[in-house]
Amino acid sequence: MSIIEKSLSQKEDTVNITLKINKTEYNLDVKPTDTLLYTLREVLNLTGTKYGCGEGECGACSVIMDGNLVNSCLVLTVQADNKEVLTIEGYKNDELIQKIQNAFVEKGAVQCGYCTPGMIMAARYLLGNKNSPTTEEIKEAISGNLCRCTGYVKIVDAVESITNNSSDEQ
Amino acid sequence: MKVGAVMPEYKYIGKHIPRIDANEKVTGSLLYPSDAHFEDQVHIRILRSKYPYARILSIDTSEAEKLNGVIKILTHKDVPGLNAFGIAVQDQPVFCHDFVRYQGDAIAAIGAVTESVAQKALELIKVEYEVLTPITDPKFALTTNAPKLHKNGNILNEKHFSKGDINNALKESDYTFEHDYKTQRQEHAYLETEAGVAYYDEQQRLVVHAGGQYPHRDVKQLSRILNLPTEKIRVINSPVGGGFGGKDEITVQAYLALMTHLTKRPSKIFLSREESFISGGKRHPVEITLKTGVNKDGKLTGMEFKAISDTGGYASLGGPILNLTVEHSGGVYFFPNSSVTGYSVYTNSGYQVAFRGFGVPQSLFALETQMDEMADTIGMDRLEFRRINLLKKGQKGAIDNEFPLSIGSHAIVDAMAKGEIYNNREALKKTDCPYRKRGIGFSLGLQGAGLGVGLPDFADTKIILEKNGKFRFLVGTSEMGQGNATCFAQIAAEQLHCEISDIVYNLGDTGVCPDSGSATASRTIYAVGASVYYAAKKMTELICSIFNCTTFNIKNGVIYIDNTPKITLTELASKEKLETTGEFVVPTATECLGDGLPHILYGYSGHIALVEINTLTGETEVLKAECYIDAGTVINMQGLEGQSEGGFIMGIGYALTENSIVQDGYYVNPRFATYILPTALDSPLDIKTIAVDVYEDSHPLGSKGIGEVVFTTVAPAITNAITDAIGHRFYSLPVTPENILQVLELQDKTMEDSLCL
Numbered sequence: 001m002s003i004i005e006k007s008l009s010q011k012e013d014t015v016n017i018t019l020k021i022n023k024t025e026y027n028l029d030v031k032p033t034d035t036l037l038y039t040l041r042e043v044l045n046l047t048g049t050k051y052g053c054g055e056g057e058c059g060a061c062s063v064i065m066d067g068n069l070v071n072s073c074l075v076l077t078v079q080a081d082n083k084e085v086l087t088i089e090g091y092k093n094d095e096l097i098q099k100i101q102n103a104f105v106e107k108g109a110v111q112c113g114y115c116t117p118g119m120i121m122a123a124r125y126l127l128g129n130k131n132s133p134t135t136e137e138i139k140e141a142i143s144g145n146l147c148r149c150t151g152y153v154k155i156v157d158a159v160e161s162i163t164n165n166s167s168d169e170q
Numbered sequence: 171m172k173v174g175a176v177m178p179e180y181k182y183i184g185k186h187i188p189r190i191d192a193n194e195k196v197t198g199s200l201l202y203p204s205d206a207h208f209e210d211q212v213h214i215r216i217l218r219s220k221y222p223y224a225r226i227l228s229i230d231t232s233e234a235e236k237l238n239g240v241i242k243i244l245t246h247k248d249v250p251g252l253n254a255f256g257i258a259v260q261d262q263p264v265f266c267h268d269f270v271r272y273q274g275d276a277i278a279a280i281g282a283v284t285e286s287v288a289q290k291a292l293e294l295i296k297v298e299y300e301v302l303t304p305i306t307d308p309k310f311a312l313t314t315n316a317p318k319l320h321k322n323g324n325i326l327n328e329k330h331f332s333k334g335d336i337n338n339a340l341k342e343s344d345y346t347f348e349h350d351y352k353t354q355r356q357e358h359a360y361l362e363t364e365a366g367v368a369y370y371d372e373q374q375r376l377v378v379h380a381g382g383q384y385p386h387r388d389v390k391q392l393s394r395i396l397n398l399p400t401e402k403i404r405v406i407n408s409p410v411g412g413g414f415g416g417k418d419e420i421t422v423q424a425y426l427a428l429m430t431h432l433t434k435r436p437s438k439i440f441l442s443r444e445e446s447f448i449s450g451g452k453r454h455p456v457e458i459t460l461k462t463g464v465n466k467d468g469k470l471t472g473m474e475f476k477a478i479s480d481t482g483g484y485a486s487l488g489g490p491i492l493n494l495t496v497e498h499s500g501g502v503y504f505f506p507n508s509s510v511t512g513y514s515v516y517t518n519s520g521y522q523v524a525f526r527g528f529g530v531p532q533s534l535f536a537l538e539t540q541m542d543e544m545a546d547t548i549g550m551d552r553l554e555f556r557r558i559n560l561l562k563k564g565q566k567g568a569i570d571n572e573f574p575l576s577i578g579s580h581a582i583v584d585a586m587a588k589g590e591i592y593n594n595r596e597a598l599k600k601t602d603c604p605y606r607k608r609g610i611g612f613s614l615g616l617q618g619a620g621l622g623v624g625l626p627d628f629a630d631t632k633i634i635l636e637k638n639g640k641f642r643f644l645v646g647t648s649e650m651g652q653g654n655a656t657c658f659a660q661i662a663a664e665q666l667h668c669e670i671s672d673i674v675y676n677l678g679d680t681g682v683c684p685d686s687g688s689a690t691a692s693r694t695i696y697a698v699g700a701s702v703y704y705a706a707k708k709m710t711e712l713i714c715s716i717f718n719c720t721t722f723n724i725k726n727g728v729i730y731i732d733n734t735p736k737i738t739l740t741e742l743a744s745k746e747k748l749e750t751t752g753e754f755v756v757p758t759a760t761e762c763l764g765d766g767l768p769h770i771l772y773g774y775s776g777h778i779a780l781v782e783i784n785t786l787t788g789e790t791e792v793l794k795a796e797c798y799i800d801a802g803t804v805i806n807m808q809g810l811e812g813q814s815e816g817g818f819i820m821g822i823g824y825a826l827t828e829n830s831i832v833q834d835g836y837y838v839n840p841r842f843a844t845y846i847l848p849t850a851l852d853s854p855l856d857i858k859t860i861a862v863d864v865y866e867d868s869h870p871l872g873s874k875g876i877g878e879v880v881f882t883t884v885a886p887a888i889t890n891a892i893t894d895a896i897g898h899r900f901y902s903l904p905v906t907p908e909n910i911l912q913v914l915e916l917q918d919k920t921m922e923d924s925l926c927l
Contacts, residue, residue, distance in 0.1 A: 041205075042207075045207070047198070047201065047202075047205035047207075048197070048198020048199065049198070050202075050204075050361070050362070050411075051204065051363075051440070052361050052362075052363075052443065052842075053443040053841070053842045054442060054443060055443075055841065055842070055843065057841065057842035057843050058361065058443075058842055060361055087198075088197065088198035089197075089198055091197060091198075100196075101193075101196035101197065104192070104196050105188050105189070105192040105193060105196055106188060108188070108189070108808040108809070108811065108812050110189060110192045110195045110196060111651040111652070111653065111812055111816065112360070112361065112362070112409070112410065112411050112412040112650060112651025113191070113192075113195030113196075113200060113409070113411070113651065114202060114360075114361040114362045114411030114412060114651075115361045116195050116196055116198075117196075117198040120196060135855065138850075139850040139851055139855075140850075140851065142850045143849045143850045143851045144849075145849075145850075146359075146361065146842065146847055146849065147361070147816075148358075148359050148360060148361055148412050148414070148816070148820070148847070149412060149651045149812070149816045150812055150815060150816050151812075151814075151815030151816040151817075151818055151819035151820075151853060151857065152815075152819065152849075152850040152853045152855075153811075153815045153853070153855050153857055154808075154811070154812060154815065155850070156850065156855055157855075
């Protein structure tokens with residue numbers, strides 16, 4: 001945020017909140033109308049979370065908040081006060097995200113890559129709650145995430161490959 | 171899966187090599203133009219037209235300028251150079267001053283300290299309009315009663331071709347068929363909307379970093395608009411969050427460049443999805459009348475094709491797109507006689523631009539639908555009917571054009587006939603569910619590669635051995651997700667006998683890369699790939715000449731000659747400045763049949779789809795598909811599959827759900843909630859891609875581009891499968907559940923009526 005923008009925004013009502021993002025705490029003054037997507041991208045510079053439509057139709061801005069998969073464009077930042085938010089940048093501490101990332105690379109599930117962080121968060125949510133989802137469950141889990149490049153085949157394949165791996169390990 | 175020629179033994183080409191840009195994409199660390207950001211950036215919002223067609227009487231920005239936080243407001247008065255853009259014809263104003271011609275037209279750009287201030291200022295600008303009745307029907311636009319939208323009238327381009335004697339041929343045919351076809355306006359729906367930043371670099375060049383498909387051409391367009399020499403402007407347009415042709419024309423680049431040029435501050439723009447829908451170009455809706463003749467023996471006798479293509483308010487590439495619509499009207503078949511007519515017409519219905527397939531899918535939808543009808547009428551197998559009518563080398567196409575290079579359609583039909591779906595078609599069509607019906611559909615097609623005759627179509631690549639011992643390839647073409655960077659690295663590493671990890675690259679940056687042409691027209695693997703090949707080959711020869719050897723190997727950054735370590739790449743780089751360039755010129759026809767026509771190189775494809783119709787809801791589910799793609803030598807099979815599967819799903823959208831509706835000049839559904847894209851639940855997982863290797867002699871590796879053919883023929887395969895399932899033929903796209911239910915209800919009623927008798 002620029003200095004001028006800060007001075008302008010101070011004139012409006014702000015709310016002081018604590019955001020816990022990828023295990024780091026941030027104390028922030030935010031406008032009541034700011035969305036979590038805006039705060040992540042524009043305030044905290046966490047640009048791995050993408051804007052695709054701003055109305056919950058494309059899933060590019062998916063993050064995990066207190067264990068739930070949410071479209072961060074539909075969450076007001078004040079609603080995230082004191083909640084744990086996991087974004088794509090949180091992969092550094094999250095083995096499951098790393099596994100999904102490796103599978104996406106290996107299986108060719110990435111093309112332009114713009115939907116990829118949101119897709120990975122949707123897959124992370126699914127696999128975090130279910131070790132061995134069926135193919136239909138995988139399709140269902142990513143059905144809120146639009147991809148215009150891949151045709152979804154390789155994305156489902158990537159998620160499924162982890163399922164198989166984890167069942168091998170058991 | 172591969173069918174065809176025997177491949178030479180390659181280490182990387184044709185092998186499973188993961189995308190070289192995948193790591194930074196899966197971690198979210200790759201910065202797209204929409205992610206770029208500067209502390210003191212000017213936020214830009216665009217004031218768009220209130221009406222699809224109106225005369226501008228006055229523009230008053232005074233109130234907006236007084237608003238605290240507004241930095242600069244730009245209108246037509248602030249454009250130092252040409253207030254217009256357009257790849258082929260510069261008829262689109264950067265900022266309108268006399269007329270607005272579509273709903274997305276730009277009137278002013280507001281630069282402010284925040285986006286919300288810019289938005290408030292936008293609402294304070296007063297524009298007085300004289301509202302005019304928009305032209306919404308392209309047929310009306312062609313009449314003398316219609317107002318002229320541009321100074322030369324409403325016809326952007328018209329084409330007339332004929333071969334033989336079409337009237338006589340149709341008169342003497344055993345059967346003739348005639349139908350009117352209609353295709354819809356399709357949205358590109360790249361996930362990253364039009365966005366970017368502008369700033370000055372350390373060499374004081376004005377840098378515009380925005381998603382695009384041909385940075386060197388963007389520089390030329392910006393140079394005209396800014397009245398600045400091209401060397402003062404640098405365009406970076408990779409990475410791109412999807413393009414598909416929709417970012418070939420400039421979108422936000424001029425606003426960024428002007429704002430930074432006039433304020434001397436960095437600027438940023440990021441269109442909302444709705445603004446992207448309303449201002450962005452779409453696929454041309456085309457109305458086609460197709461008349462064909464066939465004899466009882468199954469031989470086609472002639473084709474009469476008339477097309478009217480709706481280019482909307484401005485030209486962009488509407489002219490060349492119509493050229494391809496007419497050029498490809500005969501598909502992969504030989505018609506001894508033909509008459510082909512096409513008009514590209516201005517209207518006030520949106521604005522149409524390049525889109526994967528470039529005017530060809532519209533023609534092939536009409537032709538491939540009619541091919542099925544002809545086969546059914548004469549009682550011939552639909553694939554066999556297509557096979558016996560395939561155009562062969564030496565025969566001429568619908569616009570009397572020649573096909574001197576590889577023709578992949580024969581190998582495709584052979585492979586299709588051996589395929590799983592064709593051979594199990596009766597079994598696959600069985601279903602136990604009483605309210606579901608299944609069908610199988612075929613289609614064949616082709617797509618011209620490269621830009622055509624008379625248009626400069628070349629690619630340059632530079633390769634440098636850097637001080638750190640890495641080979642850097644510099645390519646001006648954009649990477650918008652196709653995977654070309656990975657293929658270029660494979661081609662370079664193969665020639666240089668090194669590891670993929672020895673290769674680094676820059677793409678799509680005019681500041682450092684040579685002009686490699688556009689990322690369009692299925693040309694990057696073919697043309698740019700060839701130039702990478704030649705640059706790498708020259709680098710190899712250069713290294714051989716230094717060490718007086720005929721070949722070498724590179725392992726762990728060390729050059730081995732005859733299995734003996736000779737020198738490390740870093741040492742070599744410190745001793746010699748090694749730099750090579752590779753050039754490739756796309757071959758073109760010797761005779762020009764009119765601006766850009768024809769192509770001589772075509773890529774081919776064939777699609778088979780199995781669909782299931784729910785007769786209670788009218789919904790179509792695509793269960794299974796085979797995509798036969800003539801790629802020549804495949805560089806990266808995973809990349810080809812990715813394009814093929816993605817093209818197929820985009821084709822499902824085109825066939826079944828996608829329709830960007832413009833009513834009285836206004837977009838009706840400019841949102842993802844109402845513009846229905848296929849999701850994972852609408853997409854079959856059983857999509858097989860079969861690469862039919864027809865070696866292309868004009869390319870050093872025998873490759874062809876596939877970015878468009880993977881889509882071009884998909885829709886008719888699906889609609890033909892629907893016809894196979896329910897016995898009704900559809901002549902317009904998309905075929906929605908409502909369309910199907912209507913037909914089924916009518917069929918039920920007819921059945922009841924006949925039973926009552």
